[in-house]
Amino acid sequence: MSEKLLVGIDCSNCSNRALQYASGRAENTQIPLLVVHVIDWSPFSFNTPQENEERHKRREAELQRAHTEIIDPLVSALREKGIAAEGVIRHGHPAETLNAVAQELDATNIIIGKTGSSRIKSQLFGSVANTLVQISKVPVTVVP
Amino acid sequence: MPRKLIGHCIALAVTLLTLSLPVMANDGIDTRINEAVKPFADTVATLVFVSFPVAGVQIPFVLVWLIFAATLFTFYFRFINFRAFRHGFQLVRGDYNDPTSAGEVTHFQALATALSGTVGLGNIAGVAVAVSLGGPGATFWMILAGLLGMSSKFVECTLGVKYRNEYTDGTVSGGPMYYLSKGLAERSPKLKTLGKVLAVLFAVFCIGGSFGGGNMFQANQSFVQLVSVTGGESSWLADKGWLFGLVIAVLVGLVVIGGIQSIAKVTSKIVPLMAVIYVTAGLVIVFMNLAEVPTAFMAIFTGAFSAEGISGGVIGVLFQGFKRASFSNEAGIGSAAIAHSAVKTNRPVTEGFVALYEPFVDTVVVCTITALVIVITGTWNPSVDPSQGVALTSMAFESSISWFPWVLTVAVVLFAFSTMISWSYYGLKAWTYLFGESMITDVVYKLLFLFFIVVGSSMQLGSVIDFSDAMIFAMAFPNILGIYFLLPVVKKELDEYWADYKAGKLKKFGKAANRA
Numbered sequence: 001m002s003e004k005l006l007v008g009i010d011c012s013n014c015s016n017r018a019l020q021y022a023s024g025r026a027e028n029t030q031i032p033l034l035v036v037h038v039i040d041w042s043p044f045s046f047n048t049p050q051e052n053e054e055r056h057k058r059r060e061a062e063l064q065r066a067h068t069e070i071i072d073p074l075v076s077a078l079r080e081k082g083i084a085a086e087g088v089i090r091h092g093h094p095a096e097t098l099n100a101v102a103q104e105l106d107a108t109n110i111i112i113g114k115t116g117s118s119r120i121k122s123q124l125f126g127s128v129a130n131t132l133v134q135i136s137k138v139p140v141t142v143v144p
Numbered sequence: 145m146p147r148k149l150i151g152h153c154i155a156l157a158v159t160l161l162t163l164s165l166p167v168m169a170n171d172g173i174d175t176r177i178n179e180a181v182k183p184f185a186d187t188v189a190t191l192v193f194v195s196f197p198v199a200g201v202q203i204p205f206v207l208v209w210l211i212f213a214a215t216l217f218t219f220y221f222r223f224i225n226f227r228a229f230r231h232g233f234q235l236v237r238g239d240y241n242d243p244t245s246a247g248e249v250t251h252f253q254a255l256a257t258a259l260s261g262t263v264g265l266g267n268i269a270g271v272a273v274a275v276s277l278g279g280p281g282a283t284f285w286m287i288l289a290g291l292l293g294m295s296s297k298f299v300e301c302t303l304g305v306k307y308r309n310e311y312t313d314g315t316v317s318g319g320p321m322y323y324l325s326k327g328l329a330e331r332s333p334k335l336k337t338l339g340k341v342l343a344v345l346f347a348v349f350c351i352g353g354s355f356g357g358g359n360m361f362q363a364n365q366s367f368v369q370l371v372s373v374t375g376g377e378s379s380w381l382a383d384k385g386w387l388f389g390l391v392i393a394v395l396v397g398l399v400v401i402g403g404i405q406s407i408a409k410v411t412s413k414i415v416p417l418m419a420v421i422y423v424t425a426g427l428v429i430v431f432m433n434l435a436e437v438p439t440a441f442m443a444i445f446t447g448a449f450s451a452e453g454i455s456g457g458v459i460g461v462l463f464q465g466f467k468r469a470s471f472s473n474e475a476g477i478g479s480a481a482i483a484h485s486a487v488k489t490n491r492p493v494t495e496g497f498v499a500l501y502e503p504f505v506d507t508v509v510v511c512t513i514t515a516l517v518i519v520i521t522g523t524w525n526p527s528v529d530p531s532q533g534v535a536l537t538s539m540a541f542e543s544s545i546s547w548f549p550w551v552l553t554v555a556v557v558l559f560a561f562s563t564m565i566s567w568s569y570y571g572l573k574a575w576t577y578l579f580g581e582s583m584i585t586d587v588v589y590k591l592l593f594l595f596f597i598v599v600g601s602s603m604q605l606g607s608v609i610d611f612s613d614a615m616i617f618a619m620a621f622p623n624i625l626g627i628y629f630l631l632p633v634v635k636k637e638l639d640e641y642w643a644d645y646k647a648g649k650l651k652k653f654g655k656a657a658n659r660a
Contacts, residue, residue, distance in 0.1 A: 039247065041246060041247050043238050043241055043246070043250040043252055043253070044238075044250075044252050044253075044256075045253060045256075046253070046256045046257070046260065046412035046413055046415070046416055047249075047253050047256070047257055047412060048257065048399070048405070048408040048412060048565055048566075048569070049257050049261075049482070049483050049486065049565075049566055049569040049570075050400070050408075050569055051405065051408070052249045052253060052254065052257055052483075052486035052487075053315050053316060053317065053486050054314075054315055055247075055248060055249045055486065055488075056248060056249075056314040056315070056316070056488070057313055057314035057315055059247040059248060060314055062247065063247075090243070090246060091246040091247030092243070092246045092247075097246075100243060100654070
């Protein structure tokens with residue numbers, strides 16, 4: 001199976017190191033790169049009727065913002081470097097969704113940055129990196 | 145807290161205070177308002193609750209109307225309430241959630257929103273009254289009414305989604321107003337006028353209900369509980385209903401006018417937690433009194449069919465159980481269809497399956513827990529004043545867990561708050577159906593709604609509250625009448641979907657796909 005990298009991007013500048021690492025590996029090697037941004041969302045949340053009514057509209061706005069402010073500029077910058085980059089935006093639980101996208105689009109390696117949360121916090125609430133390492137079917141690279 | 149928010153709070157409080165000042169300035173004014181609306185309110189209440197005697201008990205026609213419809217729907221759809229129970233759970237669990245529509249309203253979210261509008265004082269106060277007046281046997285009939293009510297919700301919510309309006313900006317609006325007007329017109333051009341009339345009637349009653357049962361009743365009852373837990377008549381709060389009302393009104397106002405969703409978000413997370421605590425506490429009491437459980441169940445079953453000492457005999461018991469179940473789960477009233485309509489699905493009937501869980505959770509689970517606690521602790525008392533339902537439930541819990549009335553008070557206030565948020569939305573949808581959508585009509589309705597919160601908690605308005613109950617029940621007349629014409633539509637949707645389901649044509653996603 002040919003190689004394909006997936007990099008998870010949190011916001012425009014905080015996953016920079018993960019992105020640098022990924023683009024370093026993709027550059028000059030012809031390995032395609034998926035740039036994935038997950039909008040934190042749960043199908044089991046409790047909403048007011050008003051929120052539900054406007055949900056579709058908000059979702060469109062969230063996707064729009066993720067495109068124009070995060071993914072699109074990154075993808076075009078990568079393409080200028082000659083990397084076959086592709087942007088993906090999804091709603092869902094960050095770790096589970098990254099894993100699902102990786103399976104769906106046949107990524108061979110998932111690259112993410114550390115969030116830098118304290119030990120207590122990540123023990124209590126888990127972290128994207130920890131969860132992903134446990135559930136992923138492909139190797140996960142955590143960039144410090 | 146941001147300065148802007150504080151500004152909003154103050155502005156809102158001042159507006160409300162000015163609006164309600166004439167009411168509070170004069171101590172006798174509640175009596176005067178009461179007397180002014182009494183003839184009108186009494187006429188409406190008499191019309192809605194028009195009764196006929198059965199075996200010496202006055203049975204209101206509207207109750208027969210609701211139960212008859214629920215029973216008919218159950219048979220017409222061949223026990224859909226049991227048949228689709230498992231599939232409904234799969235839908236709520238998200239087995240059929242397409243990942244590409246992640247971020248849209250899920251079945252779970254639509255159900256949770258609708259539930260927070262129905263789980264409320266009816267489950268706590270109403271049940272205590274039913275068990276007291278009807279004896280333990282009332283519980284049996286209450287559960288039966290809950291099970292039948294599931295079929296009514298199935299029909300309502302399927303229609304709500306099928307005939308909802310989807311606007312170009314991506315927002316959706318649904319509910320009986322839309323299925324009555326659009327659905328009946330679609331059935332036959334001859335029914336167009338009838339559909340329109342029913343829709344308008346429904347909207348008018350729904351606005352009335354949103355000010356009353358969905359608002360004043362909630363404010364009033366939660367205040368009563370707050371006063372009783374803080375020391376009854378000697379409580380500092382005892383004569384400060386207006387203050388309680390004002391605080392609640394400002395909080396509701398921040399959510400519905402100010403769009404401060406964080407308050408709503410916090411409540412919407414605490415409310416389900418409170419419901420879980422309530423049910424758990426109930427179960428703990430049941431386990432603490434395990435020896436009493438067989439006796440309690442015996443009392444419930446024998447009491448259902450042989451009612452000694454209950455006024456009206458078996459019919460009286462049945463009436464109490466059915467009445468409180470209908471009060472609590474609102475099946476056939478039409479309100480839930482408004483909340484369920486926002487779901488993302490292209491098969492309307494799926495939301496119908498999900499809606500089965502509403503009367504189930506509300507009546508079969510939560511109401512039954514309340515009833516069991518009251519029966520087991522022997523707190524029920526046939527001479528109870530129907531307005532003291534919360535106090536009775538509170539006493540029942542207190543007899544086993546001494547500090548529980550405090551938790552119950554928090555639960556009652558939060559349930560009331562979330563019910564108000566939901567009903568303000570139902571009322572607004574009906575209001576904009578009648579008066580059109582604009583900033584001004586919107587704000588007028590919302591200010592009126594907030595004003596009634598202050599009124600509801602600061603005054604003893606017996607006839608206004610009777611009137612508001614009547615309005616909620618009145619919604620069932622246009623709603624169910626229209627549904628009778630639309631049953632074949634639901635039948636068609638159901639049969640097509642069920643064939644696909646049985647043939648395995650519906651796609652599961654994620655982990656559920658592997659579970660098969």
